[in-house]
Amino acid sequence: MTGREGSGSVPEEGRIRPHADGSGAVDGAREALAAAQEALVAALVAGGPVPSGFDPDLLGAASRALLSKRAGEVARAWPALAASFGPRWGERFARWAEGRPPRGPWRDGWDFARAHRDALDPAAARELALAEARWRYDGNGEPRPRRFALRRIPGGGVAVIVSGRLQTVLQRPS
Amino acid sequence: MTEVLAQCGVGIGWRPEIAGFVAGLPGLRFTEVIAESVHPGHPPRLLAELRDRGVRVVPHGVRLSLGGAEPVAPERVARLAAVAETLDAPLVSEHVAFVRAGGLEAGHLLPVPRTRAALEALTDNIRRTCAELPVPLALEPIAALFDWPDAEYTEAEFLTELLERTDVHLLLDVANVYANARNRGQDPLDLLDRLPLERIAYCHVAGGRRHEGLYHDTHTDPVPAEVLDLVRELSARRRPPALLLERDGRYPPAAELRAELDAVAAAAGLPAIT
Known part of the structure; x- marks a missing residue:
């Protein structure tokens, strides 16, 4: 290798640092x-x-x-x-x-x-629905907590989310 | 080298699933926790209680990637240092391994080639890390199912040279020694006889199982008799200051775990902690 990273160049993030x-x-x-x-x-x-x-x-x-x-x-x-x-x-x-x-x-x-x-199955669908209610996830970047959300949950109820935390699951009276 | 875990005897890795069991061990004097699982400001309550009653807690890092060609990430080192402070740790440990390259995460500890270039990369990363840590570092050689081609050193030569250059402690995983030797048709005692045993800060002991002709160091199976025999052989040469049982899943009933801890203590000639 020649002096590609010679004096004066700033090593990019994650690049190998040149030896002193x-x-x-x-x-x-x-x-x-x-x-x-x-x-x-x-x-x-x-x-x-x-x-x-x-x-x-x-x-x-x-x-x-x-x-x-x-x-x-x-x-x-x-x-x-x-x-x-x-x-x-x-x-x-x-x-x-x-x-x-x-x-x-x-x-x-x-x-x-x-x-x-x-x-x-219903339990797994509920697990996924609760995660999707709590976090915004586009399938690429890091999931981010939702500030506030109401989400219908399979198997009954509506999840109330505040700052990424599940506050409660409201059950409709049957 | 100074013994940072002198007289600590037998311990077991702290995991949330067995926190109650660990807290109930009457003779426990040291434990270890996966460093990346601890929030520097908020360690788990049961772990903090162990620390507060004088049990030494060693943060065990698994994500630094000291053996990577890339410089170790300063924020990861800073986090490890903060966890060590929080837990009032006597030392921290990491691996002779890399876990990512070119932006790809392996999700596991991978072996480095036993070459001069890898030795230089490791040395640079270990020095960078030690410069930021408040406590000494111990390095653990890993178990690997495969080898890199074109090795320029034997395993003992490579490790001895690395430990001398960096002056860090050795965390010898007896099950890794067994697994590597068995899978390569070698005698594990050959490696024990060539390693600088005086550098051992503590040892790991773990279980595994045979699968498709290979021994897998799973941490989710019982400790085989061959690994306990190797603990006995090691202790006859130079008894390690401390030995830690690693269990990472498929937790057996408490009685079985206690029996396993007793077996490790007996093999090492140390008092039972159960």
């Missing part, structure tokens, strides 16, 4: 490491190709172990969602999540639930 001694060899090695790490993560969680030199069977086993761990984490964050798939939860989640990079258990579960709206 200006050693191009060290920077080059660091950039190669960054690229190799990125390729490995892509292979493990984003359906990228197996980088050369790695054992494809072992990477496959690691990738499946990651999916299984994710399924367990999502089940803790979205218990009704996982329960609605019973013993097939792990398999169903893994099939959906394969090739989708993890976005944290909360959003992973949310995205999965939205993609399976028709398959949710």
